[in-house]
Structure formats: structure tokens, C-alpha cells
Amino acid sequence: MRDIAVVGFAQTPCVRETDGTTNGVEMLVPIFHEVLGSLGLTKSDIGFWCSGSSDYLAGRAFSFVSAVDAIGAFPPIMESHVEMDAAWALYEAWVKLLCGEVDTALVYGFGKSSAGQLRRVMAMQLDPYVVTPLWPDSVGLAGIQARMGIEAGLWDAEAMASVAARSRAAAVSNPLAQLSGSVEVADLLATPYVADPLRRHDCAPITDGAATIVLAAGDRARELCERPAWITGFEHRTDSPSFGARDLLTSPSTVAAGKAAGAEGVEVAELHAPFSHQEILLRQALGLGDDVVVNPSGGVLAGNPMFAAGLARIGEAARRVHDGSASKVLGHATSGPLLQQNLVCVMEGRE
Amino acid sequence: MTKPLSAPLDVGFDYTRSLGPTLGRFLTDLRRRKVTGIRGSDGRVHVPPLEYDPVTAERLTEFVDVASTGVVRGWSWIPEPLEGQPLDRPFAWALIQLDGADTSLLHAVDAGSPDRMSTGARVRVRWRADRVGAITDIECFELSDEPADEPVPADEVTMVTTPVHLHYTHSASPTEDPFLRGLMEGRLIAQRCPACSKVYFPPRPACPTDGVPTTEQIELSDRGTVTTFCVVNVPFLGQRIPPPYVSAYVLLDGADIPFLHLLLGVAPEDVRMGMRVEAVWKPREEWGPTMQNIDHFRPSGEPDAPFDSYSQHL
Incomplete structure (x- = not known):
């Protein structure tokens, strides 16, 4: 198999609301410029383009087609799209490189969540016959899972608030974070419920943003990057969409993806946990010990650009290899209700 | 810089879906004030019923009657319900394991206050009076040890319509x-x-x-050239002009991309590629931030533009 690495990563600031359109062009143009510029590439050096976004989030049809304007797709390019977090677009691009069709790929995700009402938009991903007609909101659903874990003794309100406090503290070193700072767990616990047992700090904020990653194969990767983040395991798995039939206190798809991708021994893990208790659950599912640095960027509790946040987790993890601060890292992405689908990308630096 | 113009957009669609044998049975039975599950490969009874087993992917066919009463397995409290949710007053979302089922159904519990909710609480279905064969035939659940209303006869349903309305602010x-x-x-x-x-x-x-x-x-300027056009002969819903009429691509002088607009003031058979046209504006008091300020285009009377002047814009 060909060796493939993450060689470049850029993302926009995570912000509560941007002035731009929902087709993402205004967010994408600067980060394409940044990531290509940092590698000394131009658009004509990219063999394959792949994106992740959602028309329901954008509130318009074919928003991903409008987004292609940000590339400048002339002469015509090879391009694809997934209606999922762009971490799955990265998977598609990785397969394309594995097949040997191209040597470089640029992957991007974007979402302007502020345009609509995110809690309602997320009901569109549920079973359209027996669940969506009730308009379950994403926060209310996560609250059920959080309470089940509290009552099973897997976590409590204080442990959840500690996740949030640590996330914001870590995000102080991340200039692109939406929420950061020093907060006391006791102060967080004194705030009202959004959806009992969830408080505001337990829920990822509503964020507009975009992210992009450049992949390259073999010698091309070595040319472009002093210390490429070589992908040594890349797996995704899914659980039943019927969440009433699932054991919500674990995540079999995360366990399986982590095992298959070879998650053991990672030093840094960036986890896509939109709710505080899900970080605890994912740590357990991936078997991450106390010695593993989790979400040094602050994670999505510090900024959650929909359809880009999972890709950004992989980019943030890769960055730790690029800068030499870690030699084996993991990026995780989730999709679907209550951690239904999970993707794990393990990357390593080589001397 | 001032904030760009923005406007609300409400997107709505009635999704109409055929149900098939499994969900058709489930929703028909809800209409009859009955709840039906299905037995999975491992013997578990799934409610709502699944068409295929989540582990073995085997087709499931053994329907099992379950009760309209059950127990709360997990819940959250919604202090401010959102549009479309089962109740417009504070309620609990709950995973409810009906008596006779092994999996849980998501629905709302009309508990009044979170103090009255607990995992393990007994609940029963509150049936809607006007049932159509939809998950919303269960109006909600209520805290009770008592049985729910008895089944009644009702016609089979094969389709379900789910109205979806989402609200956006577009910039x-x-x-x-x-x-x-x-x-x-x-x-x-x-x-x-x-x-x-x-x-x-x-x-x-x-x-x-x-x-x-x-x-x-x-x-x-508001003058340009027709690059190409079509004659609309087909009537359709919402049409504002009786056919036949002409939709034309107009390339404004100095522009490099044509746009579609209406061409009037000329018989369809006289319209040509290269025809020179000018905008006919609506009265000024009707103007807004829209291309509809131009009511239509009409021939300007100038000689036709040579093909080479617009051949790169087709």
C-alpha cells in the first residue's frame, strides 16, 4: 500500500455568527489560500478535491456546488462531496490516493450553523418515519444519554463540567477557538439547565466555520512537509440508527473503529464530542489512559463548525506530528445521533 | 463595512413516503390504538419495529403485540419546547420500554415538572383523537399505572406525510x-x-x-444582447404569463456572463440570437433589492449584434 500523509491543515476562526453566505465561499477562499500557500502549491497541483457539508444546514439546494466557486474550478477539476462531516470526505480522498489515481488531495468542510435553528435542523438526520415527525432536538436527545450515564455511575455533573472547564482552559492556546478561558467547575454547576441534566457548558456552541486538509502520497508528502503525519490506520464504523435499540452507554462503532485503526499507544487524541459526557464515553471506548493528552485544541466544546469539526480534529492531531511534539496521534469524528457513526484516523511521525 | 443585506427564508415541504409492510403495519396499528413490535434475530422485540435486524441484517417478519403502557428508561427535560415538538408546554423526552418490548421508543412525556419524572416511572400512551397513521397518533405519554384506551377499528395506511418547515436567515x-x-x-x-x-x-x-x-x-447599462433563448409553450403552476412567450439569456453590454430574463414586445417567431434588447423597468415605487425591478426586456431596435461578439458567452 502507498504511504499517505496529512501535510497541511488550515481552519477559520470558530465564531457564533458570520456575515457570509451559507455556501461557504467567503470562509473557504482564505483557508485555501493559507493551506496551499504554506505548502508552496497552487490549485493546479491538487489532484482531487473532496468536501463535506449539508444542504439542510445551508438552507439551500446544492450549496456544495456553489462552494466550488472558492476553488476556481477551471480547467475542470476532479471533485466529490459527502453530505457528512468532511472527515468522511477525507476518507474518500485517502481511498483515492491509495488507488494511485492521484498524488495529492485537498479536503474541506464548511458550515454556517447560525443561519438556521441548529437544534431543529439536526432532527433531519433521524428516522423520517417514526422519529423526525416528533422533532427531537439534538440537545434533548443527548440529555437522555447523559442522564443514563449519570444513573449508571459512569459520570456525574461534576465530571461533565470538568470536561468543559478543561476544554476552555486548553482553548486559551488556540487563537481560533470560540470559547476559552479559566472557569471554575463550581461556577459551571451553578448555572441553569438547558435540557436537564445538560447545562450550557455541556453542549458544543453553535459555530460558523470551515476547515481544510491537504493529503499527499509517498515522496510527494516528503517534499511538501518536513514531518508528514503518516496515516497508519483509518477506519469508520456505524451503529444502528434505531437508538432505542442501542446500548447508549458505550459506542460499539467507536470501539471497533479504534481497534481496527490501531489506536493503542497514541500520545494525543482529538475527540469529536459535541457533549461533555460524550468525551468521557469516547475516551473509554478508545481505551485512552490518563497519560493521553485529549483535545489540546479545546475540542468542539470550544468551537463546533458543523461538517468541518471532525475534519478539524484530524487536522489538529496531525499538527502535533508536524510540529514534532508527538509521534503518534489520533483524530476522531462522529456523525448521526448520539455517536451513531464514528471514524478514527491514526497518524504517526517518522524520523 | 455595513452588514450585508439579509432576509428570512422559510423552507417547507410535505415529505410523502410509502410505508412498506413493516412500518405500514406499525402505523396502521397506531391508528387502531395498538402498538406492534417485531422480533429480531436475537429474540428481542423491537419497538418501533425494524425492517431488518440491526446486527444480522436478516429480514424481520414476526410481529409481536406489545402494551400501550411501559417504563421510562432515560429522559431529559425540555423547558422551552421547539416548533413541531409533541407538546407546547415543558415536557420530558424519554426512551420508553413498552411492556412486552425489549427496546425503547422515543416520545414525549407530559409530566408537568421535572420533579415528577424519574427513570423507572410507569407511563401510558395518550392517544390522539384524530389518528391518521403516524407516530404522532401517540399524542404523548403520561405518568400512570393505569392501562391506556382500548384498541378501535381503523382503515389500513400505506403512506405517511411529514411536513417539514425550517427557518433560515440568508445573507x-x-x-x-x-x-x-x-x-x-x-x-x-x-x-x-x-x-x-x-x-x-x-x-x-x-x-x-x-x-x-x-x-x-x-x-x-441596461442594454444587451440575446445570446440564446427558448419559447415556453408548456403551462405550469404559478405561471404569470400565458404561453407562448420567450425566456432569453441576456448579455448586458460589458458583462461576461448572461442571465435569464423575460423577453416581451416581440412575437416569439421573430426572436433571434444576437437580437439587441433593453430593460423595461417597473415603476420606481415598486423597486426592491431584486432583479424583478426589471419587468422584462424588449427589442431596442438596434441592428443585431454580430455572432463573434457573444460567441464566447454561450
Whole structure:
């Protein structure tokens, strides 16, 4: 198999609301410029383009087609799209490189969540016959899972608030974070419920943003990057969409993806946990010990650009290899209700 | 810089789906005030019923009657219900394991207060009076040890309609904004790409050829050339003009991309590629941030433009 690495990563600031359109062009143009510029590439050096976004989030049809304007797709390019977090677009691009069709790929995700009402938009991903007609909101659903874990003794309100406090503290070193700072767990616990047992700090904020990653194969990767983040395991798995039939206190798809991708021994893990208790659950599912640095960027509790946040987790993890601060890292992405689908990308630096 | 123009957009659609044998049975039975599950490969009874086993992917066919009463397995409290949710007063979302089922159904519990909710609480279905064969035939659950209402006869259902309404605020891009503000004053504002010098009308957030934001504004006249056109002969819902009429691509003088507009004041059989046209504006008091300020185009009477002048814009 060909060796493939993450060689470049850029993302926009995570912000509560941007002035731009929902087709993402205004967010994408600067980060394409940044990531290509940092590698000394131009658009004509990219063999394959792949994106992740959602028309329901954008509130318009074919928003991903409008987004292609940000590339400048002339002469015509090879391009694809997934209606999922762009971490799955990265998977598609990785397969394309594995097949040997191209040597470089640029992957991007974007979402302007502020345009609509995110809690309602997320009901569109549920079973359209027996669940969506009730308009379950994403926060209310996560609250059920959080309470089940509290009552099973897997976590409590204080442990959840500690996740949030640590996330914001870590995000102080991340200039692109939406929420950061020093907060006391006791102060967080004194705030009202959004959806009992969830408080505001337990829920990822509503964020507009975009992210992009450049992949390259073999010698091309070595040319472009002093210390490429070589992908040594890349797996995704899914659980039943019927969440009433699932054991919500674990995540079999995360366990399986982590095992298959070879998650053991990672030093840094960036986890896509939109709710505080899900970080605890994912740590357990991936078997991450106390010695593993989790979400040094602050994670999505510090900024959650929909359809880009999972890709950004992989980019943030890769960055730790690029800068030499870690030699084996993991990026995780989730999709679907209550951690239904999970993707794990393990990357390593080589001397 | 001022904030770009923005406007609300409500998107609505009635999704109509056929149900098939499994969900058709489930929703027909709800209409009859009955709840039906299905036995999975491992013997578990799934409610709602699944068409295929979540582990073995085997087709499931053994329907099992379950009760309209059950127990709360997990819950959250919604202090401010959202549009479309089962109750418009504070309620609990709950996973409810009905008596006789092994999996849980998501629904609302009308508990009044979170103090009255608990995992393990007994609940029963509150049936809607006007049932149509939908999950919302269960109005909600209520805290009770008592049995729910008895089943009644009802016709089979094979389809379900789910209205979806979502609300957005759409912003114009930084390049669309001056275009829209210009229209309010009867001006046609295009943008030039700094890389390839192409002039876009309407403007786009970035030049689709070069991927760079356009920055230079240009005002165009309201005269142009028909690059191509079609004669609309087919009536359709919402049509404002009786067919036949002409929809034409108009390339404004100085622009590099044509746009679609209505062409009137000429018989369809007399319209030609290359025909010179001019805008007919609505009365000024009707102007807004829209291309509809131009009611239509009409022939200007100038000689036809030579093919070479628009051949690159087809």
C-alpha cells in the first residue's frame, strides 16, 4: 500500500455568527489560500478535491456546488462531496490516493450553523418515519444519554463540567477557538439547565466555520512537509440508527473503529464530542489512559463548525506530528445521533 | 463595512413516503390504538419495529403485540419546547420500554415538572383523537399505572406525510450586497475578477475560474444582447404569463456572463440570437433589492449584434 500523509491543515476562526453566505465561499477562499500557500502549491497541483457539508444546514439546494466557486474550478477539476462531516470526505480522498489515481488531495468542510435553528435542523438526520415527525432536538436527545450515564455511575455533573472547564482552559492556546478561558467547575454547576441534566457548558456552541486538509502520497508528502503525519490506520464504523435499540452507554462503532485503526499507544487524541459526557464515553471506548493528552485544541466544546469539526480534529492531531511534539496521534469524528457513526484516523511521525 | 443585506427564508415541504409492510403495519396499528413490535434475530422485540435486524441484517417478519403502557428508561427535560415538538408546554423526552418490548421508543412525556419524572416511572400512551397513521397518533405519554384506551377499528395506511418547515436567515455575500443595493436605485452593479478581468453580473462571491474574490465594482447599462433563448409553450403552476412567450439569456453590454430574463414586445417567431434588447423597468415605487425591478426586456431596435461578439458567452 502507498504511504499517505496529512501535510497541511488550515481552519477559520470558530465564531457564533458570520456575515457570509451559507455556501461557504467567503470562509473557504482564505483557508485555501493559507493551506496551499504554506505548502508552496497552487490549485493546479491538487489532484482531487473532496468536501463535506449539508444542504439542510445551508438552507439551500446544492450549496456544495456553489462552494466550488472558492476553488476556481477551471480547467475542470476532479471533485466529490459527502453530505457528512468532511472527515468522511477525507476518507474518500485517502481511498483515492491509495488507488494511485492521484498524488495529492485537498479536503474541506464548511458550515454556517447560525443561519438556521441548529437544534431543529439536526432532527433531519433521524428516522423520517417514526422519529423526525416528533422533532427531537439534538440537545434533548443527548440529555437522555447523559442522564443514563449519570444513573449508571459512569459520570456525574461534576465530571461533565470538568470536561468543559478543561476544554476552555486548553482553548486559551488556540487563537481560533470560540470559547476559552479559566472557569471554575463550581461556577459551571451553578448555572441553569438547558435540557436537564445538560447545562450550557455541556453542549458544543453553535459555530460558523470551515476547515481544510491537504493529503499527499509517498515522496510527494516528503517534499511538501518536513514531518508528514503518516496515516497508519483509518477506519469508520456505524451503529444502528434505531437508538432505542442501542446500548447508549458505550459506542460499539467507536470501539471497533479504534481497534481496527490501531489506536493503542497514541500520545494525543482529538475527540469529536459535541457533549461533555460524550468525551468521557469516547475516551473509554478508545481505551485512552490518563497519560493521553485529549483535545489540546479545546475540542468542539470550544468551537463546533458543523461538517468541518471532525475534519478539524484530524487536522489538529496531525499538527502535533508536524510540529514534532508527538509521534503518534489520533483524530476522531462522529456523525448521526448520539455517536451513531464514528471514524478514527491514526497518524504517526517518522524520523 | 455595513452588514450585508439579509432576509428570512422559510423552507417547507410535505415529505410523502410509502410505508412498506413493516412500518405500514406499525402505523396502521397506531391508528387502531395498538402498538406492534417485531422480533429480531436475537429474540428481542423491537419497538418501533425494524425492517431488518440491526446486527444480522436478516429480514424481520414476526410481529409481536406489545402494551400501550411501559417504563421510562432515560429522559431529559425540555423547558422551552421547539416548533413541531409533541407538546407546547415543558415536557420530558424519554426512551420508553413498552411492556412486552425489549427496546425503547422515543416520545414525549407530559409530566408537568421535572420533579415528577424519574427513570423507572410507569407511563401510558395518550392517544390522539384524530389518528391518521403516524407516530404522532401517540399524542404523548403520561405518568400512570393505569392501562391506556382500548384498541378501535381503523382503515389500513400505506403512506405517511411529514411536513417539514425550517427557518433560515440568508445573507447576501459581500459582492452580492452592492448588486442588491444598486438594484434598489435602478443601477446594475457588476464585479470584475482581478485575475482574469471577466465581469460577472450578477456578481459571485469568488470568480469561478480563478477562485479569488472579485473586488472591482462596475456599473453596466441596461442594454444587451440575446445570446440564446427558448419559447415556453408548456403551462405550469404559478405561471404569470400565458404561453407562448420567450425566456432569453441576456448579455448586458460589458458583462461576461448572461442571465435569464423575460423577453416581451416581440412575437416569439421573430426572436433571434444576437437580437439587441433593453430593460423595461417597473415603476420606481415598486423597486426592491431584486432583479424583478426589471419587468422584462424588449427589442431596442438596434441592428443585431454580430455572432463573434457573444460567441464566447454561450
